[in-house]
Amino acid sequence: MPDRFDPWTPGIEPVVPTEGYASTFTHTPTLPPIRRRATRTEATGPVDLWRKLPCGDDNLAVVSPGRPAMGQLIHIAGRILDEDGRPVPGAVVELWQANAAGRYFHPNDTRDAPLDPDFIGNGRIRTDAEGRYAFFTIKPGAYPVPGPGFWWRPPHVHFSVLGPASLSRLVTQMYFPGDPLNPLDRILMSVPDAAARERLVAQPIPPAEAGMGWLGWTHDIVLRGRAATPELP
Numbered sequence: 001m002p003d004r005f006d007p008w009t010p011g012i013e014p015v016v017p018t019e020g021y022a023s024t025f026t027h028t029p030t031l032p033p034i035r036r037r038a039t040r041t042e043a044t045g046p047v048d049l050w051r052k053l054p055c056g057d058d059n060l061a062v063v064s065p066g067r068p069a070m071g072q073l074i075h076i077a078g079r080i081l082d083e084d085g086r087p088v089p090g091a092v093v094e095l096w097q098a099n100a101a102g103r104y105f106h107p108n109d110t111r112d113a114p115l116d117p118d119f120i121g122n123g124r125i126r127t128d129a130e131g132r133y134a135f136f137t138i139k140p141g142a143y144p145v146p147g148p149g150f151w152w153r154p155p156h157v158h159f160s161v162l163g164p165a166s167l168s169r170l171v172t173q174m175y176f177p178g179d180p181l182n183p184l185d186r187i188l189m190s191v192p193d194a195a196a197r198e199r200l201v202a203q204p205i206p207p208a209e210a211g212m213g214w215l216g217w218t219h220d221i222v223l224r225g226r227a228a229t230p231e232l233p
Contacts, residue, residue, distance in 0.1 A: 009226050011193030018190045020149045053092050053162075057123035060095070060137040069119035071100030071138035075214045076174070076202065079131045080161055083225020087131025094160040095135050096122040102143030102153075111143065136214070142181055154181030154188075163223050173232045174219050175201045191230045199229050 017024040062068045076095075080088040098104050098121065103113040105120045119138065127133050140155045157174045175182055182188055182201070191197045202217040210216025221229045 009193070009196075012191065012196045012228060012230055014187070014190035014230060014232055015192065016190065018186050020147065020151065020186050021145065022147055053124060055092060055124050055126040058125045058135050060097075060119065060121060060123050060135060062136070063118060063120065067118045069099070069138045070116050071119075071141075073136070073214045074139050075134065075136055075210050075216045076157065076219060077132065077134035077216070078219040078221065080127050080133060080163065081131060081220060081222045082163075083222065083228065085222075085227075087127070087129075088163050088223065089127055089129045089131055091127040091131065091133075091164070092124065092162040093127060093133045094122070094124045095137070095157060097137065097157045098140040098143060100138055100141050102141030113141075113143070139176070139215070142179075145186075151184060151186060152181050154179045154185050156185075159221065161221055161223065170221065170223055170229060170231055172221070172229050173200060176217070177201050177203065187232055190232070196230050199227070200232070 017028045060069070061073050080091045080093065082088055096104075098109075099114075099116045099119045101113040101116070103109055103111055103115060105115065105122075121137075121140075123135055123137075125133055125135070137157075140157065142152050142154050144150065144152050155176050159170070159172050159174060161170045161172075163169070173187070175185075175188060188197060188200060191200070199222070202219040205216035205218050207214075207216065223229075
């Protein structure tokens with residue numbers, strides 16, 4: 001575990017609160033954080049977090065045999081890396097997303113869009129010795145954001161990554177390349193640096209590598225450092 005991290009490059013961190021997205025106003029502190037010296041608990045623990053958070057839910061698309069979720073079947077895979085490009089083994093990777101109609105399987109989402117009884121939309125796995133992770137799922141749909149300045153969120157997938165220490169947790173999102181809603185998304189565009197925004201966009205892989213019936217995407221996530229994946233609100 002390194003004893004220091006390089007400073008954030010200007011433009012990587014999102015500008016919050018984000019205009020037009022109400023939850024960023026309620027979840028963004030208005031005062032600077034109270035700095036406290038990190039103890040051993042924050043710097044090294046919890047150890048073997050995967051023992052406390054059961055992993056293995058890597059297939060969101062087919063939760064019951066013969067009952068695939070509605071939508072385009074996709075495979076998302078990549079690596080969890082540290083700031084020096086080294087793989088992070090044993091990291092806990094969580095994924096959650098909307099269904100193909102752009103609705104979350106959550107009581108807070110009451111939008112008039114269909115729910116898929118065969119799609120819950122969340123999973124959790126552990127990276128292997130090379131820091132690799134992979135999920136089978138469906139491509140989420142776009143959905144409108146209520147409130148002033150009506151706009152739509154493009155298809156996206158949420159990630160939470162817990163690395164070797166509690167201080168290395170990252171909550172972020174992954175986008176799909178070429179979607180016309182990407183440049184209009186106020187969350188994605190809250191990251192000022194264009195190169196940092198590109199690190200939030202997955203890359204397609206050849207269909208032969210993804211397998212019959214699946215579209216494949218690769219997406220590496222870097223926890224800290226100059227090439228860090230931006231943390232989105």
